[in-house]
Amino acid sequence: MRTFLRLFLRDLFLLFLLVLFASIWPAHLRYEGELSRLSEKTVSSPEFRRQSLSPEAAETIAALKNPGEYLAVYWLESDFNMETSPVSFDDASSLRGRWDKLPEWSSYLNACRAVWDDLAYFPVARDSTGVLSVSFEDSWMFERTYQGERGHEGTDIMPSVNKNGVFPVVSMTDGVVEEKGWLELGGYRIGIRAPKGAYFYYAHLDSYAQIEVGDEVKAGDLLGFMGDTGYGTEEGTRGKFPVHLHLGIYICPDEEEFSVNPYPALCYLKEKTVSFR
Known part of the structure; x- marks a missing residue:
């Protein structure tokens, strides 16, 4: 009886680990996949160079004086505006923390700021x-x-x-x-x-x-x-x-x-x- 109970508990524990692994691993892979959007080649990629904006993002940055940092996070979170669900300004602000620890973040952010943060006037009066x-x-x-x-x-x-x-x-x-x-x-x-x-x-x-x-x-x-x-x-x-x-x-x-x-x-x-x- 004790042997049966031990085997049962062992199998139950193994099943628990399997379920836990199955629930965590896809999320981990998805997280790693999202972080891979930022690399040494991101700034020279066609996706970044196109500077895509959804109507929601365009409306948001219209009220910002220096939108470079917001757009830096927005593009990474939205897969350069390829995802259907928009990323809100609050989301972009709070989610910076998972990107700014990556070694490529600084040069990527500087590129976004270079394009956007000096803008002041439309070029035709x-x-x-x-x-x-x-x-x-x-x-x-x-x-x-x-x-x-x-x-x-x-x-x-x-x-x-x-x-x-x-x-x-x-x-x-x-x-x-x-x-x-x-x-x-x-x-x-x-x-x-x-x-x-x-x-x-x-x-x-x-x-x-x-x-x-x-x-x-x-x-x-x-x-x-x-x-x-x-x-x-x-x-x-x-x-x-x-x-x-x-x-x-x-x-x-x-x-x-x-x-x-x-x-x-x-x-x-x-x-x-x-x-x-």
Whole structure:
């Protein structure tokens, strides 16, 4: 009888361990799988570079001055917005703790802050008369064929009037002018390095403001006027496409520069405008 009881208790204990293991192991695997979203390759991945935002997240960050940290957690928790259930702001704040212990967290967070935390103004000033307006769509990595097939590394902002020198282009951020002058693809362009490290690229300008390489600019400062320059080896080439502003955002987390999708940032800034006239 005692032998039977011992065997019964042993089997019962083994069954308990089996049930416990079966309940814990899938959760552990799921947890480990979620943490694997953050690695050395995360920042250069297509998922991160696309900067996807759900309508819920876009509405939340509209009220935030420095949304980089919120988005850093939001993207990891939502599998870069691939999951159907949105992550609330409170969730993102409380869940940072399971990510910030990972060695890749610091560089990943810095990349998110570089793209988002210096943003202040939409890059085209608002016409206070209400006559002029602009539009834009998510065209990042759309196919382009000039100089061979390539991906479109930015967002094109299109004016309601196809005319050079009408729409003022302003700096989205504080920063320092790193580049100014002619590029075959970008025409008359200007590049601003923002304080947290992102490079903001404004291309196809008609003309420049009184600004030079090395100058410090403030968010909202005039950089020049929207035009149609570019797609030519000869400086001053015009008329190859309609007047517009090509806006690019580039980051360089590990000495390798690559573009991120500016469209979500432009949506975030569309009501944050500098007025003119």
